[in-house]
Amino acid sequence: MIFNPQDQFMNLETIQVAQQQKLHQLVQHVYANSTYWKTIMDTRNIHPTTFVVEDLEKFPVITKENLQKHLSDMICVSKSEIIDYVCTSGTTASPINIPLTNTDLDRLAENEYQSMLLTGATKDDIFQICTTIDKQFMAGLAYFLGIRKLGAGIIRQGIGAVKTHWNTIESLQPTYLIAVPSFVVKLINYAIENGIDYQNSSVKKIICIGENIRKEDFSLNAVGQKIADSWNVRLFSTYASSEMATAFTECEHGNGGHHNEDLLSIELLDQQNNPVKPGEIGELTITTLGMEAFPLIRYKTGDLCTLHYEPCACGIHTARISPILGRTAQRIKYKGTTFYPSAIFEVLHQFDAIKDHAIVLETNNYDSDDVHIHIALQDTTLITSIKEAVKTTIRVLPTITIHDSLVMLRKKHNVAHKRKLSKVIDLRAKT
Numbered sequence: 001m002i003f004n005p006q007d008q009f010m011n012l013e014t015i016q017v018a019q020q021q022k023l024h025q026l027v028q029h030v031y032a033n034s035t036y037w038k039t040i041m042d043t044r045n046i047h048p049t050t051f052v053v054e055d056l057e058k059f060p061v062i063t064k065e066n067l068q069k070h071l072s073d074m075i076c077v078s079k080s081e082i083i084d085y086v087c088t089s090g091t092t093a094s095p096i097n098i099p100l101t102n103t104d105l106d107r108l109a110e111n112e113y114q115s116m117l118l119t120g121a122t123k124d125d126i127f128q129i130c131t132t133i134d135k136q137f138m139a140g141l142a143y144f145l146g147i148r149k150l151g152a153g154i155i156r157q158g159i160g161a162v163k164t165h166w167n168t169i170e171s172l173q174p175t176y177l178i179a180v181p182s183f184v185v186k187l188i189n190y191a192i193e194n195g196i197d198y199q200n201s202s203v204k205k206i207i208c209i210g211e212n213i214r215k216e217d218f219s220l221n222a223v224g225q226k227i228a229d230s231w232n233v234r235l236f237s238t239y240a241s242s243e244m245a246t247a248f249t250e251c252e253h254g255n256g257g258h259h260n261e262d263l264l265s266i267e268l269l270d271q272q273n274n275p276v277k278p279g280e281i282g283e284l285t286i287t288t289l290g291m292e293a294f295p296l297i298r299y300k301t302g303d304l305c306t307l308h309y310e311p312c313a314c315g316i317h318t319a320r321i322s323p324i325l326g327r328t329a330q331r332i333k334y335k336g337t338t339f340y341p342s343a344i345f346e347v348l349h350q351f352d353a354i355k356d357h358a359i360v361l362e363t364n365n366y367d368s369d370d371v372h373i374h375i376a377l378q379d380t381t382l383i384t385s386i387k388e389a390v391k392t393t394i395r396v397l398p399t400i401t402i403h404d405s406l407v408m409l410r411k412k413h414n415v416a417h418k419r420k421l422s423k424v425i426d427l428r429a430k431t
């Protein structure tokens with residue numbers, strides 16, 4: 001794949017013609033190389049040679065369960081072609097090993113290369129990667145490959161002590177950090193407590209992964225605002241998953257992650273798998289383009305968002321994605337209302353004194369969920385204002401338990417070992 005920076009500015013019609021060609025290549029590839037996809041296409045009268053874009057709807061939507069059940073039949077290459085095995089994070093389901101070929105790794109590099117360009121990066125920049133790069137994690141590897149393609153400098157700091165991060169910031173002078181927003185808050189707090197002149201550090205831009213920094217209207221949320229208020233840096237949000245191997249990254253206008261139509265075809269579907277109306281919240285459903293080992297067609301990601309089609313001020317015509325507003329699997333039905341854990345987290349983030357938090361979800365006998373909020377908090381006098389803030393936002397008040405630390409809670413529920421710190425402990429019976 002040859003990158004042409006002008007591609008992003010092509011008109012929508014040209015982009016869509018290019019995407020149709022890629023979809024055509026995709027169905028021919030899966031038909032020839034995967035028993036899973038061949039069976040679906042034969043059963044549903046989808047012909048690889050006469051395929052037109054409208055035929056995409058003939059494919060069934062698939063979910064993580066399909067991947068877990070049919071993984072080996074979905075893989076389109078022989079073992080000898082596989083270079084890297086990525087593992088999905090498995091916060092809500094058992095993890096899946098996704099194979100990548102050399103071509104897939106090139107595509108991954110292209111994907112993050114274009115993401116970095118969107119943020120205005122050049123080969124003169126130095127990136128400090130503050131996220132996991134080993135443990136079969138895709139994101140860290142993707143950043144490395146994309147930045148390498150850009151020709152910029154890379155510091156693979158990974159997960160580690162805050163002090164170590166400041167040491168490399170001071171010695172190697174990175175201009176970018178790639179980090180989880182709550183970790184950036186820790187960096188700021190550490191700098192303040194230890195007299196580090198962070199305002200005059202080399203860091204000018206931060207690419208934020210894993211957690212939202214914006215609300216649905218693209219204004220900064222509590223964490224985003226906290227960072228923006230205390231550090232003079234530009235923030236960019238990026239969203240991706242191992243299954244789609246593609247990132248939605250913001251440009252400098254901060255109006256949602258840009259959809260890269262060269263790498264991914266997207267739909268926004270409701271619970272009945274029908275397209276939602278413009279502006280409505282739906283589940284992001286993806287079809288990968290250019291993936292060789294493990295292409296996916298109409299995969300429901302479980303991530304809920306809205307899409308925005310007005311051209312961005314940066315000149316790019318493709319859709320922009322809102323922050324992820326929730327996970328379908330984490331939808332909570334409680335005392336007659338429906339909401340997502342993110343709504344509670346957004347409230348808790350407003351209180352600096354809360355050092356850690358988690359929500360435990362259980363099933364009760366009344367076709368409803370039981371919701372228990374657990375927080376690590378020293379200053380217990382704040383509890384009244386925390387309760388009020390939660391009730392104002394979600395209109396109901398789950399139980400709130402105060403702890404010194406949530407280590408024992410996570411151990412008790414057997415989630416202490418997870419790669420990502422579990423904020424949602426879902427004990428509800430799965431039907």
Ligand SMILES: [Zn+2]
Pocket residue numbers: 250251252253258312313314315316
């Ligand atoms: Zn833009």
